[in-house]
Each structure stands twice: as structure tokens, then as C-alpha cells.
Amino acid sequence: MAAASKKPFRLHIGVFLAPAVLVYTAVMILPLFGTLQLSLFRSIEQVQTFVGFDNFRTLFGDPNWSFNFWNALKNNVWFFIIHMLVQNPIGVMLAALLSSPKLRFTAFYRTAIFIPTILSFVIVGFAWKLILSPIWGVAPDLLGMVGLKSLFTPWLGKEEYALTALSLISVWQFVGIPMMLIYAALLSIPEEVIEAAECDGVTGWSQFWKIKLPLILPAIGIISILTFVGNFNAFDLIYTAQGALAGPNYSTDILGTFLYRAFFGFQLQVGDPNMGATIATMMFLIILIGVCFYLFLVQRRLRRYQF
Template identity: 75%
Template sequence: MTTIDATDAVAKRPVRWHIAVFLAPAVLVYTAVMILPLIETLRLSLFNVVDNQPVFVGFDNFKVLFGDERWSVSFWNALRNNLVFFLIHMLVQNPIGIALAALLSLPVLRLRGFYRTAIFLPTILSFVIVGFIWKLILSPIWGVAPFLMDLVWLKPFFGPWLGKPGSALITVSLVSVWQNIGIPMMLIYAALLSIPDEVIEAAECDGVTGWAQFFKIKLPLILPTIGIVSILTFVGNFNAFDLVYTMQGALAGPDGSTDILGTFLYRTFFGFQLQVGDRSMGATIATVMFLIILAGVSLYLFVIQRRIRRYQF
């Protein structure tokens, strides 16, 4: 085929308009509920209300958020709590999810379908239901936790964990881990099942079996999936709101010890009790949250992912 014939063949290729038709509804919905609100939030963070009129103030709202003592104390407290919330998920939820996925992938394990369902079931429950149930379970007055701990002689260690500033955030974080651990487990379990049998057979021929096979062969091969799980954990934790609000209320008590960026944003934007909502400062907090998430995702995409890409098939 000559060059002219090849050019004519490419020119006669039909335009696939049906692809645009099928994508249009999703693009329109995503633009309406995500893109436009994001643009409006970024715009609103640069304005303030003076005499009931929007006035462009540039980055003054950010200076107030970071520099004014009335705002900065609450913001840095929420950011610090959010980092602790994220680290607990990274250091507890994801390693346990990897271990559970490794156990479920063992060929000798029976009833693995039941175990997968039981572990993943809390993930599909509502945050409101989970928060309310765990609040009842952990109640020192009518909760079942003291009775269960008494059965295994651990009742002396029980306390009003949700009512103590030192333990409230850890408790809420562990409840969140219990609910969401099924997501990393299933993603990593699927990655383990996708490893070619030839690789496993070659490892067994070399005498690499058991946990040595997992750490030396399987773990490096599922690093891309672990990276995805980590970035999903990061984004989800810095967008968290529902569970903390359900268990500790909008004030995220006691004494703001469970206050994260989501609850801080809620109180600022919509107001709470005698506090009047401030749309401009609320948009400023939302913009900072967006920039934090954007920085974390960019770090993963342009730095970490390039280092682990060589393990992909």
C-alpha cells in the first residue's frame, strides 16, 4: 500500500460520534456537581462580604486563616488532628488490609468467600449507622463494651474513651479503620490474584515458599496497588467528615480533640449554635483542603508512581 492509499484510508475512517454521546451525560453531571462548585469555591475564597456586597480581597482571607489567632489556632489544631487520623489509617488499616488479603489468597484457606463478605460488609454501611452503633457500644453507661471486656478479664482497662481528649481521636480513627478496612483488603486481594501462576511456580521451583514468597515475590509485584490504596486513603481521610460528626458532633469534642478539617469547614461555612456562618472563610478552608489533597496526589503521580512502575507487568 502506497503512502497515498494509507492517507486515504485514515481520512475515510468514520468519526465515532457515539462515544461523545455516551460520555456527555457523565461529563455534564460531573461538571455540574464537581467542576463548577470547585471553581466557585476557589473564586469565593478571594472575596469577602462588606456591607452585604462581595469585595475582592485577594489572599487576605488566607492571611487571616494562617495569621489571625482566632482562626489559626483552630485551623492548625484541625490539621494536626487530620494528620493523626490519616497516619492511624496508614499504619493500622492498610497493613492489616495487606495481611488479610494475603491470608485470603492462600489456596488452603476454606470459607474464604464468607470471610471476604464479613470483612467487607461494614464498608457498605452508612457512616451514620456505624457512628451511632459504636457510640452506643462504647458508652460507659449502657454500652456492651464493658461487659465484653469483663468476659476476658480486661474490664480494668475500659474507660470513657470518647469522652477523653487524649483517646477520643484514636478511638474514632479505629472505628473508621474497622469500617473501611475492606476496601484495601479487596483491592490488594485482587492484585494478588492477578499475579501470573508462572511467577509463583518459578518461585516454588527455587524453594521460595510461604511468607518468604509473599515478601520477596508477591509484595514487590503489588506495590502499584498498595500505592493506589495509599493515595485513596490520603484523599478519603482529608475529606473525612461524616463519622466524626456522627460520633462527636459538629464541635468535635471533647475540647476540639477530634476536630478535623471537615468539621472545621462545616462549622465555619454553615455556622453552628451561636456562631454565624462565614462563606468566604469557609471557602478559604475548602481551598486549603483542596491544595493539600492536590499536593499529595501530585507527589504520588510524579514521584512515587515513577519509582514503582518498573514492577508492573
């Protein structure tokens, strides 16, 4: 009986999974362990020598390294906060509007909002740099058309505004992703739940806040952790718009650009692969801590809202 009840091993599952596992291992897992290993070595007389955690002591103890690291981390946190407070709430509101059965041309609106997400970072960075240029940009004229030209300032050229401006540009480009994910979550709510709410007289925005929003909290949680991981891996937009030096005066420097300069070098700065790997390891640990916090604390509380 025991032999008869034993489930047969399904070999075809392993066959189908093997190519994806091999590619993921070659592209992601092996480079990750290689980076972790490189962070524990240092080039001494052109020979890679094991130094343990000395590179981390240098990163946090040497003022030349620690100042740039904490500055980049602070900017990265602000970059993430802007996305959490602006991008995701706007995405939720847009999804709520597009899910309304009374709204016409929803397919057109969804496409128009989502199109920027498929554009190249290079195109977005250079296009917005031209738009916001005080010399040949169209932003001053557009603000002048509505009587707000006095508010214009070279946002990308001022330390106090540059990072926020780039964060909002990134929000404009990627707001379509949370919008579509929340839109799909709203469509998956059972019709019986909506009909019961309508029978109780809960309609319109009241229905969204009291019924729909609690039911899509798990989707909002997933979007939040994806935003966290994406923002702490960010690099392309800052590099395209402000260059590797992340000007002005490193005010837009984030961990990705700091890693790039440390690993590959820039202008007169010589690259140090070991210190670059150390910074990459710190980025990995920050992301790992954030993901674990979500999985073990936040997700457990959100399970009660799943249906």
C-alpha cells in the same frame, strides 16, 4: 496515502462520554471553581466584594482562625497516619490470608469483613458510641469477660484518646476496601510466576514477602493515595460521633468539621461562607499536593514492579 492512513473520528465515543462529562462538570467542576471564587470575596455591607487573598491572611494571621485551622490539620494528619499504619497493613495481611488456596470459607470471610464498608456513617457512629459508653455500653462487660476490665476508660470522652478511638473505628469500617483491592491484585499475578517461585523452593509466607508483595506495590500505592484523599475529606464519622464541635475540647476536630462550622455556623457561631470557602480551598490544595507528589514521584518508581 496520507488521507487513507488518517484514522476516522469516532463520533460515538464522544456521544457515550458526553453524559458523564456533563454530570461531572455540573456536580464537581463548577462547584469547585465556585468555591475558589468565593474564597477571594468577602461580604461587606451585604455586598460580595473582591478582597484577593485577605481571607487567607485572616485564616493564617488571625489567632481565632489560625489556632483552629492548625489544630484541625494536625488532627487530620494523625487520622491519616492511623489509617496508613493500621488499616492498610491489616488489609494487606487479610488479602494474603484470603488468597491462600488452603483456606476454607473465603467467600464468607470476605463478605463479613467487607459488610461494614456499606453501612451508613450514622449507624456506625451511633453504634460505636453506644458500645463504648461507660454507662450502658457493652465494652466494659466484654473486657471483663477476658479479665481486662481495668483497661477500660471512656475513650471517646478523653482528649488524649478520642481521636485515636475514632480513627480505629474508621479502620474497622473501611479495612475491607484495601483488603479487596489487594486481594484482586494478588489474584492477577500470573500463575507462571508462582509456579517458578515454587520450583525454586519459595513457598508460604516467604513467597508472599519475596515474590507477591513486590508485584502488588503499585496496588498498595493506589490504596495509599485513596486513603490520603478519603481521610482529608473525612467528616461524617466525626460529626456523627462527636458533633460539629468535635469534642472533647476540639480534640477530634478535623478539616471537614472545621469547614462545616465555618461555612454553616453552629449554635451561637454565625456561618461565614467566604471563610468556609477559604478553608475548603486549603483542603483542595493539600489534597492536590499529595496527589501530585504521588503521581510524579512515587508512581514512577512503582512502575518497575508492574507486569
